[in-house]
Structure formats: structure tokens, C-alpha cells
Amino acid sequence: MHLASPSGAHYAGGMALSRERLDALYEVWNRPEFIHPDPLEFLSAYPDVAQREVVGLVAASLAYGRVTSILQVVERVLQVLGENPVDYVCHRSEVQMEQDLEGIVHRFARPSHLAALLAGVGKTLVQKGSLEAAFLQGYGSSDFAGGLISLTSSLRLGVTGDCGHLLPKPEKGSACKRLCLYLRWMVRQDAVDLGGWERVSPAHLWLPLDTWMHRIALLAGWTHRKSADVRTVQDVTQALAKICPEDPIRYDFALSRYGIRQGLSPEEIFQ
16 A cells, blocks of 8 residues: 555645755754654663664554653553563563453553553564565565565564554554654654664655644644545655655644643644
8 A cells, every 4th residue: 555645635624744844843852852742752761772672662553642651551461571671572471461461451452452462572572573675575665564564563463462453454544643653753763753764765754643633733734535535544644755755744843842741732833
């Protein structure tokens, strides 16, 4: 699945955001000191890419709901994984992990869901060597949706339990917001995104479309679609690709500060 063409080359009624304005916002906000509160902050403690891709998937999969709750539950799960998350997921059984995670709940996510996700990570690492390798099997050289399908299919294969909503189903049209966020962290490399996956191009990433980014996209005229579904993700990503074709979601972190940080609102972006 490649990016669909947007419903119109230019959207009427949107408040224009030039590349100059977006670059200015990037320079102001795209700094490590503005990461907190954001689950991205956990990745900096893991300089090794192999460890970071495990930690990043955990943090991104739990990135829904109140940010304070997200940070608390991610920290608790990482305490269970210990100093070597790769070793943990590769050598603990799914049953053992569910026992280790007893009492850790995040909205609809229960220990069984978390254990199934971690077990899938462990099996994928053992069989393919890395989560990046699982993604690349479907990605080829440019098929981002194929990569998402390949990665999520691998994470579910051979797992006894159900990951539930912790793991999306891109083949069914999911917008895959949290998985797109994870790929941003792992592929892009700048002052906030640490990267590590060198065989996936930033040009092919999809925007992690949450409520705030959807609101900004509507204000900017990057889409007219009211549902934050995969078609809207494609619409907005294509509009951003016209601004910055080599790295369409370059501005995601800076723009999302206007939803995460207290005292800021999306409307201020256009002032």
C-alpha cells in the first residue's frame, strides 16, 4: 500500500503553514529539554539500538490516555524488563512474563496483553534478529504499509495470548498511530528522535495522527476528513510530503507540543 493521492492538491479554507513557519517551530521546540512529558523520554537511557527498539515498542504501544499515566505504566513495565530488556523477552516464557507483570494495568491493557506483546517481541528477535528485520520483510524499498503488516504479523505469530489493542492491525485499515510513532522514533535521527533503523527512509514514514495532530491538520487545510483513519493519515502525510518530501513528519514532535504541553493550544501555531 502506497500513499494515496490527497483529495485535492490545495485545500480551501485552511490556515497556511509555510515551510519557513514550520522550520521556525522546529527550531524552537525540537530540543531534548521539551521531550518531557512524552514516553519518548525513556529511550535515551538505552544507547544500544537492540535494547532501544524493544523499549520503544513498549513505550509507544502504551502511549494512549493521560500522559502522566502513560509515563507511570511504562516505567513499571521497564522495571520488570530490567537492565537488559532484550535478554528478558528472549528468555522468559509468556506465562512467566504475565506473572512478572501482575498488577500492572493501563486502561484496557492487562498483564496478559502486555505479556503477549513481549512474548511476540522475544520470538521475533530470536527468529529474525531484530524488529527492524521483521519490518523490512514487508517494506521492500518503499512500502511502509507492507512493513507495518509484516512487523505486526511477526509479533503475533506463535504467541499464546492476545495483545489486544496494544498492537494494531494495519491490514484492516488501522491508522496505526502508536506504531507510526514508534517508527518515527526508530527511523528519524535528530535532537529528539534517536533513530537506529538505517534501512528505512524517513521519506516513507506516516504521520502518527492523534487528536491534536488531526486538529492541527484540519486547521492547516492538510485534510478535510473528520475521522482520524488511515485515509486521513495518508492525506495529511501526502500534504506534508509536498512541504518536506525527504522527511514529511519532521515537524511532528514540534507540532505535537501544542497538545502535550500545558498552556499551549493548536491555534497558537498559526499566530
